Amino acid sequence: MYKSEKLAQTIRQMIENGVWKAYEKLPSLREQAQLSGYSLMTVLNAYQELEAQGLVYAKDKSGYFVAERAQPFTRKQPVQIGLNSRIQINSVVFNFLKSTQPAEIVPFGSAFPNAELLYNAKFMQILAQQAKRKSSYNNQNHMPPGNQDLRQLIANRYQLQGIPCHPNDIVITSGALEALNLSLQALTQPGDFILLQQTIFYGAWQAAERLGLQVITIPEHPQFGFDLESFEQALKQYPIKVCWLMLNAHNPIGFTVNPEIKQKIAELLYKYQVYLIEDDVYQELNYGSAKPLPVKYFDQHQKVLHCASFSKTLGMGARVGWVYAGPFSDAIQHLQLMSTLTVSPLLQNALVEFISHHHYEKHLRHLRQHLEKYKKKFYQELKARLGSICEIYYYSSGYFLWIELPEQLDGQVLYEQLIQQNIAIAPALLFRPDHASQHYIRLNCSYEWTARVENSINLLAEIILQNRKSVD
Ligand SMILES: Cc1ncc(COP(=O)(O)O)c(C=O)c1O
Known part of the structure; x- marks a missing residue:
């Protein structure tokens, strides 16, 4: 095992054991090099490896921080094939x-990121130029x-x-x-x-x-x-x-x-x-x-x-x-x-x-920055409304949040209720058709926090809370 992998493993264990908590700043590269006795390059490689695994994230000029992520699946399931x-x-x-296609539907169920973030004026300009060439x-x-x-x-x-x-x-x-x-x-x-x-x-x-x-x-x-x-x-x-x-x-x-x-x-x-x-x-x-x-x-x-x-x-x-x-x-x-x-x-x-x-690289940087910002906002707002009854899994990539509803609630039933209100979500049934543990939903969070988004999240939270009360 390389030195950087060893160091990354040690830090990973510290994060998993809760020694380093979400949003805490890791020692700077120089401090870590002094602490561990490894070279700056080894420490940098280790931090980058942890970053690629979504365990830490880099902030411009401020160093590396522990990513916020719920401990997923805390219940160990037996081996089940x-x-x-x-x-x-x-x-x-x-x-x-x-x-989920009609324009009036709030697209939290979509598999694609918000089209506004995907639109790139330069790409469209190149496409238009290409279109004119025989x-x-x-x-x-x-x-x-x-x-x-x-x-x-x-x-x-x-x-x-x-x-x-x-x-x-x-x-x-x-x-x-x-x-x-x-x-x-x-x-x-x-x-x-x-x-x-x-x-x-x-x-x-x-x-x-x-x-x-x-x-x-x-x-x-x-x-x-x-x-x-x-x-x-x-x-x-x-x-x-x-x-x-x-x-x-x-x-x-x-x-x-x-x-x-x-x-x-x-x-x-x-x-x-x-x-x-x-x-x-x-x-x-x-x-x-x-x-x-x-x-x-x-x-x-x-x-x-x-x-x-x-x-x-x-x-x-x-x-x-x-x-x-x-x-x-x-x-x-x-x-x-x-x-x-x-x-x-x-x-x-x-x-x-x-x-x-x-x-393309420039476009990707812009896209990632916005996806991170929007998903964090969704996570915080959902945590505030549903954190006491739902597990919300946050990872430092992409634009989905995976939400575990109280066990008695069914994602498909929730989807059917919400679509009546013009809000789409993606129920677990789409991803595990064998019908095992269906009390999960996927939410697309690639949207800016507008009044429409806020109202829809309020309604979603309200319906989950009502459903919860009616089964209690
Ligand atoms: C996990 C996953 N794989 C593959 C695809 C299909 O990708 P594409 O849109 O490039 O065909 C999707 C699209 O939603 C996806 O979510």
Whole structure:
């Protein structure tokens, strides 16, 4: 273990044991170097590692602070492996999305960040310039695997994280959803076993339903988010071909799994000869300066297909994603040719220009700052109204809060009550269709605290409190 990892582990334990509390300032780099006897560089690496795990955050010129996060899942659940052989979720998701579309609905149930934050004037200007060029409509360079320059820029971003990547490893897709779906299709046959986290983005369940797969689930770990023990047990017990996991800024819960666990996952994939489709769509939305490492970083044996996109950073207008497919590039391109064929050349060209002139980094900084500010405000306001009866899980990335309602309340019932009042929330049923513990909801907090937002949160809190009284 590197010195910086050792130091990060010590500080992590102190945070987990409550020695360092939320919002407390950690010793400065110089102080920590004196305290620990390590070099400034080692201390900096350790702090950056903790930052990538969402345990601490950096404030401009003020140093590093402990992130506010509730202790998730304080009740340790026993190892529980689930088997779902007949998934039927698509209609539930369809009806949910339809119900949340009208303009008058307050969009706390949305999976996308506030469109105002995603709008970037420079990107739109580049897009308009591209639209005037005849060459932008030439499909030739944009057929699968996609625009060569865009794939090169994406490969550069992997390399910056220390992940070897060649443009030929990348296939450009229509959002991450296509990347994830084509990857799963390329790796499975109907009836195969796949492994999902018990609580996961509904797109994973829909993909399993579409491809006729059997789903093994493992529960979240009470402390670390990912339960290695259940994972290995499931790999031993079932002939699992592929896992589909989210380990950074998990949707809907929000946790980011630490690098030691990710390394172990990579080792287990190799040991049991299983592939991983890694869903990392929120990788750029970590509030700290460092992007958390994916399992792909530890993947020595080409077992991981890493999927991400620009949809959560530039919006629906830029529905462009990709998969780091490596040896599966060819198989995925074949499938793509039979479905979407190609991703808009106009968008791919505009992204090349936007990223290569460093506008993307600037946009990401602005986006992260606002998401952090808005989510903190939501957290504080919700804590004040519901803190005595609900657990609210806060993590330093993304734009979701995961709320545990009193056990007798059902997220789906609450959703139905609130939609009557033109307020959307995302009930747990969308993320764990096996109906286990449904007293959770996901709230999109990427909005400024306006009177409309405040009134809606007041109503939401009121209805939860009333429901609570009526079951007591
Ligand atoms: C966890 C997760 N993965 C994948 C996707 C799909 O991403 P995209 O919009 O780029 O297709 C979403 C979208 O909501 C998501 O929340």
